[in-house]
Amino acid sequence: MFAYLQDDGSVIVNGGPYEVKASDMKEVISVAKERESLKVMIAIGGSEPHLYSPMVSDPVKKKNFMDSITKLFEEYDIDGIEIVWMYVSEIDNENHLRLLREVRQHLTSLKTSKGKKEDYVLSTGVSRYTEYFKHLYNNKVLTYVDFLTVQSHDWSYLNTQVGPVAPLYGGPQDSIDDAMKYLVCQTKQPSKLNLGIPMFVRYFFFSAWTMSLEDLRL
Numbered sequence: 001m002f003a004y005l006q007d008d009g010s011v012i013v014n015g016g017p018y019e020v021k022a023s024d025m026k027e028v029i030s031v032a033k034e035r036e037s038l039k040v041m042i043a044i045g046g047s048e049p050h051l052y053s054p055m056v057s058d059p060v061k062k063k064n065f066m067d068s069i070t071k072l073f074e075e076y077d078i079d080g081i082e083i084v085w086m087y088v089s090e091i092d093n094e095n096h097l098r099l100l101r102e103v104r105q106h107l108t109s110l111k112t113s114k115g116k117k118e119d120y121v122l123s124t125g126v127s128r129y130t131e132y133f134k135h136l137y138n139n140k141v142l143t144y145v146d147f148l149t150v151q152s153h154d155w156s157y158l159n160t161q162v163g164p165v166a167p168l169y170g171g172p173q174d175s176i177d178d179a180m181k182y183l184v185c186q187t188k189q190p191s192k193l194n195l196g197i198p199m200f201v202r203y204f205f206f207s208a209w210t211m212s213l214e215d216l217r218l
Contacts (some may be wrong), residue, residue, distance in 0.1 A: 001028065002084075003072060004045045004053045009061030010043055011068035012181035013063060029076055039121055042072055042173070045084025051087045056095045066106050073110060073120070080107075080121025100124060100144040112128055123147050128155070128179045138187050146192070150183065152176050162204050166197070 003011045032040045045052070053062040053078045072078060083103065088096045100122070107120040124141060126148045138148065152166040155173055167175045176195065 001042050003042050003068075005055065006043055006093070007051060009051075009055045009058065009064035009068075011065065013042075013072075018100065024065070026076060028062065029078065033077070039079040040076075041082055041121060041123070042076065042078055042082040043082040043084050043125075044069075045082075045086070045125070051094050052083075052099065053095055056099050060150070062102075066102075069103070069106060070110060080123070080146070082123040082125060084125045086125055088153065093213075097144075100141060104144045121146050123149055125149050125151050125196075128152050128176065129174055135208055138183065139189075141194055142187060142189060147194050148183070148187075148192060149194045149196050150176075151196050152177055153200075165200070165202050 003009055003013050027038050032038050055065055060174065070083060072081065081103075083100065085096060085099070104122055107122055109119055111118075122145045125147050126138070128151055141148065154165060155163070155167065155171060162174065163172065169175050169177050171178075180193065183193055187193070
């Protein structure tokens with residue numbers, strides 16, 4: 001389930017490319033709460049990760065962001081949130097760490113104010129491309145989050161080639177296997193790596209039909 005970051009730093013549930021009605025979210029959460037061991041989280045970011053950097057640097061926007069997080073927990077009775085700030089640049093690395101640290105502090109304060117015994121869950125998304133990992137100090141990140149979610153879907157080669165949405169092995173531009181091995185070696189904490197599995201497909205159209213009947217014969 002997604003919530004969406006806005007220009008002013010606030011977070012909304014309705015809207016965005018993966019729109020889910022608030023009433024539907026509440027119904028899903030209500031069913032999930034019937035299983036005590038099941039944790040329910042809302043991912044914040046989605047299609048606008050570029051809004052994170054200016055938000056972190058602006059005190060007013062950051063306050064709006066933290067206030068919105070509080071409202072999410074109060075309205076939906078969730079167990080945690082995931083910060084979906086994908087493709088963090090080297091320039092924004094410290095901003096990324098600062099945001100996670102401050103969100104963790106905010107969740108700890110929220111836990112205390114509500115008298116909860118268990119910590120709220122905090123995670124963040126990680127790119128599946130190994131070329132981006134050098135910009136992320138993942139071991140530092142793991143001091144603030146409970147786990148990293150490795151996004152395994154929509155590899156960029158799909159814009160020009162037919163292929164799997166999430167290649168397990170041998171993809172033309174890295175694979176899930178490459179990403180997970182790299183992260184395990186880098187963090188040495190495999191128990192804190194979650195793999196996001198796409199539950200959708202991509203389909204392709206021929207731009208021009210050039211095959212003849214002769215080509216189609218078996």
